[in-house]
Amino acid sequence: xxxxxxxxxxxxxxxxxxxxxxxxxxxxxxxxxxxxxxxxxxxxxxxxxxxxxxxxxxxxxxxxxxxxxxxxxxxxxxxxxxxxxxxxxxxxxxxxxxxxxxxxxxxxxxxxxxxxxxxxxxxxxxxxxxxxxxxxxxxxxxxxxxxxxxxxxxxxxxxxxxxxx
Amino acid sequence: xxxxxxxxxxxxxxxxxxxxxxxxxxxxxxxxxxxxxxxxxxxxxxxxxxxxxxxxxxxxxxxxxxxxxxxxxxxxxxxxxxxxxxxxxxxxxxxxxxxxxxxxxxxxxxxxxxxxxxxxxxxxxxxxxxxxxxxxxxxxxxxxxxxxxxxxxxxxxxxxxxxxxxxxxxxxxxxxxxxxxxxxxxxxxxxxxxxxxxxxxxxxxxxxxxxxxxxxxxxxxxxxxxxxxxxxxxxxxxxxxxxxxxxxxxxxxxxxxxxxxxxxxxxxxxxxxxxxxxxxxxxxxxxxxxxxxxxxxxxxxxxxxxxxxxxxxxxxxxxxxxxxxxxxxxxxxxxxxxxxxxxxxxxxxxxxxxxxxxxxxxxxxxxxxxxxxxxxxxxxxxxxxxxxxxxxxxxxxxxxxxxxxxxxxxxxxxxxxxxxxxxxxxxxxxxxxxxxxxxxxxxxxxxxxxxxxxxxxxxxxxxxxxxxxxxxxxxxxxxxxxxxxxxxxxxxxxxxxxxxxxxxx
Numbered sequence: 163x164x165x166x167x168x169x170x171x172x173x174x175x176x177x178x179x180x181x182x183x184x185x186x187x188x189x190x191x192x193x194x195x196x197x198x199x200x201x202x203x204x205x206x207x208x209x210x211x212x213x214x215x216x217x218x219x220x221x222x223x224x225x226x227x228x229x230x231x232x233x234x235x236x237x238x239x240x241x242x243x244x245x246x247x248x249x250x251x252x253x254x255x256x257x258x259x260x261x262x263x264x265x266x267x268x269x270x271x272x273x274x275x276x277x278x279x280x281x282x283x284x285x286x287x288x289x290x291x292x293x294x295x296x297x298x299x300x301x302x303x304x305x306x307x308x309x310x311x312x313x314x315x316x317x318x319x320x321x322x323x324x325x326x327x
Numbered sequence: 328x329x330x331x332x333x334x335x336x337x338x339x340x341x342x343x344x345x346x347x348x349x350x351x352x353x354x355x356x357x358x359x360x361x362x363x364x365x366x367x368x369x370x371x372x373x374x375x376x377x378x379x380x381x382x383x384x385x386x387x388x389x390x391x392x393x394x395x396x397x398x399x400x401x402x403x404x405x406x407x408x409x410x411x412x413x414x415x416x417x418x419x420x421x422x423x424x425x426x427x428x429x430x431x432x433x434x435x436x437x438x439x440x441x442x443x444x445x446x447x448x449x450x451x452x453x454x455x456x457x458x459x460x461x462x463x464x465x466x467x468x469x470x471x472x473x474x475x476x477x478x479x480x481x482x483x484x485x486x487x488x489x490x491x492x493x494x495x496x497x498x499x500x501x502x503x504x505x506x507x508x509x510x511x512x513x514x515x516x517x518x519x520x521x522x523x524x525x526x527x528x529x530x531x532x533x534x535x536x537x538x539x540x541x542x543x544x545x546x547x548x549x550x551x552x553x554x555x556x557x558x559x560x561x562x563x564x565x566x567x568x569x570x571x572x573x574x575x576x577x578x579x580x581x582x583x584x585x586x587x588x589x590x591x592x593x594x595x596x597x598x599x600x601x602x603x604x605x606x607x608x609x610x611x612x613x614x615x616x617x618x619x620x621x622x623x624x625x626x627x628x629x630x631x632x633x634x635x636x637x638x639x640x641x642x643x644x645x646x647x648x649x650x651x652x653x654x655x656x657x658x659x660x661x662x663x664x665x666x667x668x669x670x671x672x673x674x675x676x677x678x679x680x681x682x683x684x685x686x687x688x689x690x691x692x693x694x695x696x697x698x699x700x701x702x703x704x705x706x707x708x709x710x711x712x713x714x715x716x717x718x719x720x721x722x723x724x725x726x727x728x729x730x731x732x733x734x735x736x737x738x739x740x741x742x743x744x745x746x747x748x749x750x751x752x753x754x755x756x757x758x759x760x761x762x763x764x765x766x767x768x769x770x771x772x773x774x775x776x777x778x779x780x781x782x783x784x785x786x787x788x789x790x791x792x793x794x795x796x797x798x799x800x801x802x803x804x805x806x807x808x809x810x811x812x813x814x815x816x817x818x819x820x821x822x823x824x825x826x827x828x829x830x831x832x
Contacts, residue, residue, distance in 0.1 A: 163801070165794040170782075174790035178798050185795075189787055198795045204684060204740075206792055215785070217792030220683060220740035226796075228789045232735055232750070233782045235789040239797055264676040266707050271513075292668075292677040292711040293493070294561075295514055 168238040169228070258327040259301050263317040267291030272313055280306050280326055287311065287323045300326050328644050329353050329404045329428070333397045334368065336408030337387060339698035339714055340620070341368035344406045347636035356402050358393060360386035362706040367698050374400055381708045387411045390421050397427045404428040404643060406636075410710065413619035414441050430643040432618045436593045440616040444487045444525050446593075450613050453592040455585060457613040458604060460527025468505050471526055475504060478528045484508060486515035487523035492562025494518055497529055530612070532766035534605040535559065536571050537617075538586035539627045541638060542596045543648040550583035551631050552657045554623055556602075557763045558752065560675065565745070565768065566752060567623035568662040569630050572723060572761025573605065579657075582611055589616055598624075598639050622665065622715070625696060629661035629719040660726040661719040664734065668711040670743040679707040683741030688733035692719045692726070705742055713744065723761070727753055751775050 165176045177188040180198065187196040197209045206217040220227040226237040271288040274280060285297035286306065300306075307327040311317060331354040334344045341357060345368060348355040357372035362381040369375045376396045379386040386392070388411055397405055405427055407413035413431065416438035422429035431437070440446045447462040459478050464487055465471045475482045475498065484507055486494025494515030496507040508524065516522040534557045542548035555571035556564045574582070586601035593616065600621045603611040624635045633650075642648065669675045685701040697714035699705065705713065718733055720726035731753045737746055751771060752758050758767070 163798055165797045167790050167793045167797075169786050169789045169793070172786065174787070174794075176790060176794040178794050180795070180798055180802075187791060187794075189791065194787075194791070196791060198791075200799055204796075206795055208788065208792060208795070210788060210791065215788050215792070217788065217795075218684065218738065218740060219792075219796050226793065227740075228793050228796075229738070229740070230785045230788045230792065231781075232738070232746070233778060233785060235782070235786065237789065237793050239793055264670075264673055266679060267677070270517075290517075291707055292679065292709060293518065294677065294711075295510075296674075296676060 165239065169235045171236070258307060258325050260322050261286055261298050261300065261324040261326065263289055263298070263319055263321045263323055264296070265289070265291050266318050267296075267316075269311045269313055269315045269317060269323070270295060272309060272311075273297075274306050276306055276309050278306050280304060286326075289317065289323070298323055302326055329640065331356060331400065331402045332430070332640070333358065333393070333400070333402035333405045334372070334408065335387065335393050335405050336411055336413075337363055337366055337368055337698070337709065338712060339696045340408035340622070342371050342698055343696055344408060344636055345371045347634065347640060351637060351640060353640070356396070356400050358387070358396055360708075362708060365703060367700055367703070376400065381706065383411065383708065390418050394421060394425050394427065398425060402427060404430055404640070406430040406639070407619065409619050409622055414617070416441055428643050430597065430639050432593075432595050432597050432599060436595045437618045439593050440618045442487050442523075443485060443489065443615050444523065446615060449592055450589065453588060455589055455592070455613045456611065458527045458530060461525045464523035464525055465508065468508060471504055471508055472501055474526055475501065481529040481531070482526050483529045484511040484524050484526055486511065486519060486521070487525055488519035488521040489515060492559070494524065495562050530604050530606055532764040534571070534573060534764050535602065535614075536574065536582070536605050536611065537600050537602040537621070538582050539598070539600055539621075539624070539635075540586050540590045540595070541598045541635070541642070541648065542590055543642045544596050544645060545647055547648045548587050548590050548595065549648065549650070549652045549655060550586050551627050551633065551655055553579060553582060554621075554626055555763070556623060557765050558767055559765050560768050564623060564665065566662060566664050566749065567626055568660065568723075568726075569626040570657055570660065572763075573609065578609060585611075585613070589613060597642050598635055622712070623663050625694060625715065625717040626661040626663050629694070629717060630657050630659055631655060632658070659719055659721050660723045661717060662726050662730050664716045664730065664749050665712055666714045666716060666737070666739075667745045668705050668713050668742050669745055671745050671748050672743075675745065677707070677711045678743040679705045679711070680742040682739060684738065686736065686738040688716065688736035690733070690736075692729050693733045694718070713739070727759065747775070747778070750778065
């Protein structure tokens with residue numbers, strides 16, 4: 163089987179055959195001596211050229227995370243199209259930017275009102291989760307175009323709290 | 328001795344107390360909120376009763392409900408753990424009124440120490456050294472500005488009822504004072520139901536060293552050595568150790584004697600902790616007394632060989648302290664890592680959710696006090712502490728190597744944890760040399776050169792692993808060439824199908 167995977171954004175082409183008792187593995191065309199055993203669900207023991215590795219898989223909304231020991235890699239096993247689509251989010255200084263809730267919690271306080279000027283790094287909303295209050299700061303200088311939440315609102319991770327333009 | 332103890336808490340500390348009960352042959356009773364039915368402390372207890380909604384104020388902080396359960400199930404004592412009602416004098420008093428023994432100090436001692444302002448007034452009388460500032464709550468912003476100007480910036484605002492860094496703010500200039508006071512008051516009100524805030528001089532980058540004390544009901548009070556708790560983030564302790572690399576036997580004796588004096592001034596009985604700020608010249612100042620079991624009590628247990636929870640229970644049952652000061656021997660070294668559900672790559676935001684996978688460390692010198700298990704969902708309503716990894720060794724270097732090894736074995740998936748933070752701490756030269764203070768974690772570089780190099784080296788291993796998972800997934804889903812299942816579509820390979828089914832594409 164041929165697999166294409168992206169590890170932290172770097173593409174790999176792998177040819178794997180595990181059906182004839184042992185494993186045959188080529189990484190980017192190069193033969194690698196490898197053996198794999200599924201030790202537990204989502205936990206692999208790999209022996210690659212004599213070295214032992216524990217490889218774990220963590221499923222995330224955005225794909226997999228592959229852990230080699232205690233080091234974690236963002237991993238995509240999809241085709242390149244979906245990789246490209248991820249780049250479309252506005253990351254620059256221009257244009258509106260969203261303030262997203264980084265975790266589930268409750269909106270405790272709104273520090274600014276709509277259409278007020280805002281500095282980069284200035285607190286806009288306070289969200290409380292796990293008994294800690296966290297100030298959600300503006301990613302850029304501009305105007306607070308919209309407040310998408312009210313005080314007391316429950317929010318989930320990734321919810322839009324406000325838009326700065 | 329008690330027959331049955333109700334544990335008015337949750338998480339790892341409830342499990343810790345339940346374990347002590349079992350060892351002493353005492354039945355344990357868990358209480359739980361709506362979201363905690365499947366929590367580990369409920370699974371481990373002998374009996375368990377629901378006490379209400381997820382919000383702590385409607386369950387773990389609800390005094391009448393908890394006492395009602397205690398009386399209904401016939402518990403003769405209540406262990407409050409830490410947090411929640413542990414330092415609530417009204418609760419201690421309500422227990423006394425209900426003829427259920429509160430495992431902890433008297434309501435009067437708790438009340439005196441529970442108000443940091445009152446404690447400061449009492450310690451002033453007892454001649455205990457403490458940090459300059461107000462010994463009463465701030466009445467107005469003008470008063471705060473005046474006092475701050477007198478003692479000089481930076482100053483600390485602290486909740487009089489506080490603990491754990493909540494309701495606490497460092498203020499560097501007069502212009503920051505109004506918003507900081509407002510924030511500290513509101514946080515104190517939410518966390519403790521009391522908005523009283525006082526002010527003291529901020530000692531920059533002090534060490535935070537605390538002394539464990541324990542006293543029985545017959546006036547015997549001893550100290551059990553110090554804990555170094557300087558590694559803090561936002562005033563939350565992250566890693567503690569005992570003994571402190573700074574403290575020599577002579578300093579330990581002096582701090583211990585002051586701590587015992589503090590305890591005596593409060594007519595204190597049961598386990599308690601006297602916290603000190605220590606400056607660069609080894610001067611120590613009384614900070615506060617925590618009138619309960621501390622989160623980090625296990626490091627003291629590891630170096631003294633004592634079981635603090637068992638001692639608490641025995642003392643509450645009316646037993647005399649079984650050892651004298653000169654019988655307390657400090658041996659070896661111990662460290663504790665607090666494993667929090669928080670994301671070190673995203674400003675340590677809380678990361679509640681389902682624990683998909685959990686591998687716990689084991690082996691020589693390793694103790695894990697955990698409140699979680701694989702498959703359980705960490706609720707958002709409570710403190711993000713998942714577990715405490717405690718490691719002991721014959722000396723500090725061996726303890727550090729062991730801890731590094733144990734952390735490598737520790738693995739959590741599904742939620743993020745701060746485990747990677749400890750890897751950076753344990754590799755830091757200042758930490759290895761014992762040069763730590765409360766500013767250490769802020770100064771600690773966010774990058775980890777060792778981890779980066781390893782990450783580069785093993786990227787192809789990750790790629791091979793990912794590909795093996797793809798192959799195994801397709802094999803378990805009915806053969807490698809389209810098993811003819813109902814959703815089989817022409818032109819779609821089975822690994823793509825598998826990935827689609829799992830929402831990966």
